[in-house]
Structure formats: structure tokens, C-alpha cells
Amino acid sequence: CHHDGVSKKKVVDELLGGLLPPNMDRRTCRSRYESSQYYKHFPYAASPYLLSKLRAYEARHRRCAPGTPLYAKAIDQLRSNPNRSVESTECRYIVWLPFDGLGNRMLSMVSGFLYALLTDRVLLVDLPQDSSDLFCEPFPGATWLLPPEFHGVVGLDLFRLGPSPDISYTSLVASNRIKNATVATPAYVYLSLGYQMTDGLFFCGDDQRELAKVNWLLLYSDLYFVPSMYAVAEFNDEFRRMFPGEFKESACHLLARYLLHPTNAVWGMVTRYYDTYLAGSDRRIGVQIRMFGFGSIPVNDMYNQILACSRQEHVFPETTDDDDDQDVATTPNSNNNNSTAVAILIASLYPDYYERIRATYYEHAAKGGVRVGVFQPTHEERQATQMLFHNQKALAEIYLLGFCDELVTSGMSTFGYVGSSLAGVRPAILLPAHGHKVPATPCRRAVSMEPCNLTPPRVEMECRGKAVDKEDLARHVKVCEDYDKGVKFF
Ligand code: GDP
Structure with a gap:
């Protein structure tokens, strides 16, 4: 098998070759530091570029996380004019919403996180009660949990919207509420990327340029949509630098080991x-x-x-x-x-x-x-x-x-x-x-x-x-x- 040589050596330290950030609290999340003793294979080490992206991400997350002044500012903008974005802020977010079973959820979290890496966004997760004690906080010094008030700020029950086409990105485009010079960029956009693939436009370069102006993206997906992001020309170079050559096989492998730690x-x-x-x-x-x-x-x-x-x-x-x-x-x-x-x-x-x-x-x-x-x-x-x-x-x-x-x-x-x-x-x-x-x-x-x-x-x-x-x-x-x-x- 292709990775036997590497697996047996157990060269990997508890931080998985620098994949995991150092100095996080051991007691509150034992799995982060102990799982390296249990994994049998370490077929791919993270590329230096992926490591630099992760460290930059962590710094951005700390600047923009709930509880920071920049988060408060981004929420204030949303509150004061939920239909129009006032200006692009330093911190832009992608909010992950739960959809479908646990495996589906983990795959869409990983996909959403890779999207955040590719587009310099901050990933926040809106976890319902059924998922409240599953995953540790993945990022050092800041939370990834979306404060529950968010639902009130946008005036939506985000757990119930589903593949709801009328506020999905494609509907906004169809009704000219986006991509129209006379209409300001909306403050948030709902991306319905589930098995019905309502918002297939998401995977087009032109649309990614529009979406880059939107401060808040709400991600509703039960899919591992990473292979389809690779096809977007705008992301392709960046993706290849993170996962060069055969390393693209390791995208989910490394990102899941990085992001998801059981409580x-x-x-x-x-x-x-x-x-x-x-x-x-x-x-x-x-x-x-x-x-x-x-x-x-x-x-x-x-x-x-x-x-x-x-x-x-x-x-x-x-x-x-x-x-x-x-x-x-x-x-x-x-x-x-x-x-x-x-x-x-x-x-x-x-x-x-x-x-x-x-x-x-x-x-x-x-x-x-x-x-x-x-x-x-x-x-x-x-x-x-x-x-x-x-x-x-x-x-x-x-x-x-x-x-x-x-x-x-x-x-x-x-x-x-x-x-x-x-x-x-x-x-x-x-x-x-x-x-x-x-x-x-x-x-x-x-x-x-x-x-x-x-x-x-x-x-x-x-x-x-x-x-x-x-x-x-x-x-x-x-x-x-x-x-x-x-x-x-x-
Ligand atoms: P998928 O439906 O097979 O794609 O996987 P999901 O994880 O998205 O949804 C299936 C859900 O059914 C799981 O999340 C569990 O809640 C449950 N389930 C399915 N197979 C198993 C299993 O082997 N063990 C346990 N404990 N639960 C399972």
C-alpha cells in the first residue's frame, strides 16, 4: 500500500507535524493531544504553505471572533441595515449551519473551513443542542461558536430555513437583488449547497467575485464540496499551493484532523x-x-x-x-x-x-x-x-x-x-x-x-x-x- 513506509515510522509528534497549533489547553480537550497516539497512518504531512495559511487563519479568527470589537462592528452593521451592506469590513464571515447526519455535517464543516482559508473569511458554526458537546473549540484563544443572538439580528430561524430557495443566492440573482449596479451588495447571503444544489452558481468565478463583497455568508450544506471548489479558476492556484501535486488527496484528511476534535x-x-x-x-x-x-x-x-x-x-x-x-x-x-x-x-x-x-x-x-x-x-x-x-x-x-x-x-x-x-x-x-x-x-x-x-x-x-x-x-x-x-x- 502506498503509505506503509511512512505509517510505520510514527514520525509524527502530538501536534501532527505542526498541523495543530501549540499551547492550547490540554485538559479541556484531551483528544487534540492524544489522538496522534491512536492514528495508524500519517501518509501526508501538511505543506509549509498550508501551515502558513492555518497560522494566518488563526490570527484572523482571533481578531474577528465573537467578543472582539471587530465582531461587534460587523454585527452592528448587520443590525442597522440587514438588507444592505454599508461597507465591506475587515472581518468577513462564513456561518456554518447544521444539515443532515453527523458525517454530512463534518464534511460540510471541512468544506466551509477550506472556503474560509481560500477567501480570508472567518468560520463560525451555529451548533444546535444535539451537537453542543461533540467538538472542541478548534482555534486558539477564540471561539468558533456563533452567538445565538445572531438569529434575532437577521430575523430568521436559521435552523428551520432548509434549502429555502427564496433567500438563497440564486434567488437573489434572479430577482436582481445582487449583481446589479443600482442595488447595494446585501449584508448577508444564504448559500444552499445541499444535495439539491440550489446555488450551483457558487462554483462560478464571476459569482465568487460578487460574493467576496458580502460580509456574511450563511452556509447550508451536507456535502463535501471541495473537489468542486478546485474547479473554480479563482481558487485553483491557492488550492494547489496548499495541497501540491498528489497532496490533494490529503485535503479532507489533514483538514479534518486539524479542525475536528471530539470533546x-x-x-x-x-x-x-x-x-x-x-x-x-x-x-x-x-x-x-x-x-x-x-x-x-x-x-x-x-x-x-x-x-x-x-x-x-x-x-x-x-x-x-x-x-x-x-x-x-x-x-x-x-x-x-x-x-x-x-x-x-x-x-x-x-x-x-x-x-x-x-x-x-x-x-x-x-x-x-x-x-x-x-x-x-x-x-x-x-x-x-x-x-x-x-x-x-x-x-x-x-x-x-x-x-x-x-x-x-x-x-x-x-x-x-x-x-x-x-x-x-x-x-x-x-x-x-x-x-x-x-x-x-x-x-x-x-x-x-x-x-x-x-x-x-x-x-x-x-x-x-x-x-x-x-x-x-x-x-x-x-x-x-x-x-x-x-x-x-x-
Ligand atoms: P450517511 O447518512 O451514511 O451519509 O451518514 P451521516 O453520519 O450523515 O448520517 C447517518 C447517521 O445515522 C449518523 O450520523 C448516526 O447518527 C447514525 N448512524 C449511521 N450508522 C451508524 C453507526 O454505524 N453507528 C452509529 N453509532 N450511528 C450510526
């Missing part, structure tokens, strides 16, 4: 589980099984797909009767403590796959006396994004996947995408059962550790063909393994 409550679950069940193994295989309504198949079929994938990609330890060879003689005493131990970690809403895989290794010996433990921290049965405790458990499992040596993930699942990016692993991606038909190919090895943008904008149409250098794009962005309408870096 102590979540970290307690992660470390208790890891230390108890996973730490003693030589190799940890994470398996994330997501059953979407559109592609549900019976448990047996899914289980067979997992096994077929494992055989194809050589993931699970083989059992002695996988084929009819005479392996019995070579199977040594399995209670030999010197034999290899493999842990299979299952993340799923359901207990079924865990039961079957565990039974397999109970009923059959693994070749070579390998000891196989099978573990699943929870089976929550159904998604409950409104519940903090449910989300904490989901986040803990995403991190446990991030601490695996190898991964099998479910296609089109952002939960799995984040796990792979954190781990720095190219997973074997189980293909979705479109139309409830078991796919002929059980899985594909991912071309990169990057998430798929499941709903890319149709830039050609939206931007009147202007934005893309097709040849360059073809060298960097590919159709996703698991979804032919999605795109990803490779």
Missing part, C-alpha cells in the same frame, strides 16, 4: 473502547455497514457481499475452510499467545453483521492460528440526529474507524467517508445495491482517501462553460467508485 465526553468513549478491545491487536480492520432505504437488501445478501469484498480485497483473515486446501496441519495451536491478533471493528446501526462475522470466527479457525476478535460498540437501530447522546456515540465510532489500519466502508455514506479521511486510508468501498439488487462487483478499492462529492454542481451549465480547464480537471478529479454522478480527488 472529552466523546473521547472518553473512544479511548475506553479502544484501550479495552482494540489496543491489544496487531491489526485493526474497521467495517462500516450502512443500509440506505434506496438500496436495502436482506442481511444475508449484505453479509455475503461483505465476504465477497473481503476475498476480493484480501481484508479479513481467511478461515481454514475458505477453500479446500489441507491447511489444518499448518494451523498451530490457536492459544499460542505469539500468534497474530486481528480485531474487526464493526460500525453499524444493526447487530446482524457483527453476529454473523463473530460466529464465523467462532465456528471456524483462522488460517495460521490468527486470533480474530470481533467488536461492535453500539447498535442504535435508527438514526436519531436530534439526540446529543446518539451523536456522541456516532462520533466516537467515526473516530474508532479513524484508528483502524484498514477499512471496509459502505458506498455513498458520509459516515464512512469521514472515517477513511481521518484514518488516512483508501478503503474498500462496498457498492450500493441500487434498486435493491445485489451489485455484481461487491466493492472497489478507493482511488484516494478523499470523500466523494455526491452532488457536484453542473458547472458547465451554470457558469456558461467558463470555469473549467477540462484537461486539468480530468487529471485531478474522477467519478466516484460508488456513485457515477459524484466526483472526488485522486
